[in-house]
Amino acid sequence: MSRIGKMPINLPSGVNCEINGSAITVSGPLGTDSCSIVSGIKVVKADNILNVEIADITKESECKASHGLMRALINNMVTGVSKGFEQDLEIQGVGFRVQQSGEDLQFHLGFSHPVIYKTRTGIKLKAVDATHLKISGYNKQVVGQVAAEIRELKKPEPYKGKGIRYQGENVRRKAGKSGKK
Numbered sequence: 001m002s003r004i005g006k007m008p009i010n011l012p013s014g015v016n017c018e019i020n021g022s023a024i025t026v027s028g029p030l031g032t033d034s035c036s037i038v039s040g041i042k043v044v045k046a047d048n049i050l051n052v053e054i055a056d057i058t059k060e061s062e063c064k065a066s067h068g069l070m071r072a073l074i075n076n077m078v079t080g081v082s083k084g085f086e087q088d089l090e091i092q093g094v095g096f097r098v099q100q101s102g103e104d105l106q107f108h109l110g111f112s113h114p115v116i117y118k119t120r121t122g123i124k125l126k127a128v129d130a131t132h133l134k135i136s137g138y139n140k141q142v143v144g145q146v147a148a149e150i151r152e153l154k155k156p157e158p159y160k161g162k163g164i165r166y167q168g169e170n171v172r173r174k175a176g177k178s179g180k181k
Contacts, residue, residue, distance in 0.1 A: 004068035004072060005070070009051075009071065012028075019037075019043050022036055022039070023037065024077075025166075026081055027081060028081030029081070030081050030082070030084050033139055033180070036071055039056075040055055041070050042055035052071040055085070059166075080137075081107055081138050084136055084138050085140045086136045087146075089167065090131055090132050090164075092161055092163065092165065094162075096131070096163075097126045097131060098131070098133050100126065105125050107153060109153075118170055122137050122138060124137060133150075135142070147166065
């Protein structure tokens with residue numbers, strides 16, 4: 001059995017969990033999230049504790065691979081609807097900036113036109129200042145995907161380091177051209 005899969009999941013106050021056959025739905029103060037349960041895995045709810053177990057002993061070797069994964073996915077749903085997830089991005093470069101326009105973000109990244117990034121449902125985009133932005137939401141996968149899409153607008157380049165990067169990301173710098181000898 002998986003070490004991660006064996007750990008119980010505590011449901012905080014205000015978080016409800018419903019198990020309907022092969023689907024699990026978790027709802028809390030920040031939203032509602034659901035996922036399907038892999039065959040061979042069962043989720044048992046007792047009081048305010050969820051346990052992820054292998055249901056079919058005959059297919060144990062096939063289910064071992066999914067045991068820890070399902071526990072991690074369910075734990076991320078519980079954490080997401082109770083606390084939420086955040087990702088911070090920073091912009092580096094002369095003249096590069098971000099502005100809030102309603103719920104969307106408007107980027108000035110050295111192109112001939114500003115780039116507008118429209119928000120998704122369940123995601124909040126906030127321009128903290130001209131060079132920092134914060135992405136928050138209850139689904140960890142969607143928050144990470146939105147952060148990756150925004151970073152893709154202008155990846156940090158290796159010579160001067162200009163572009164959009166994750167907060168604290170270390171961009172490996174290359175040496176420029178060597179001078180004439």
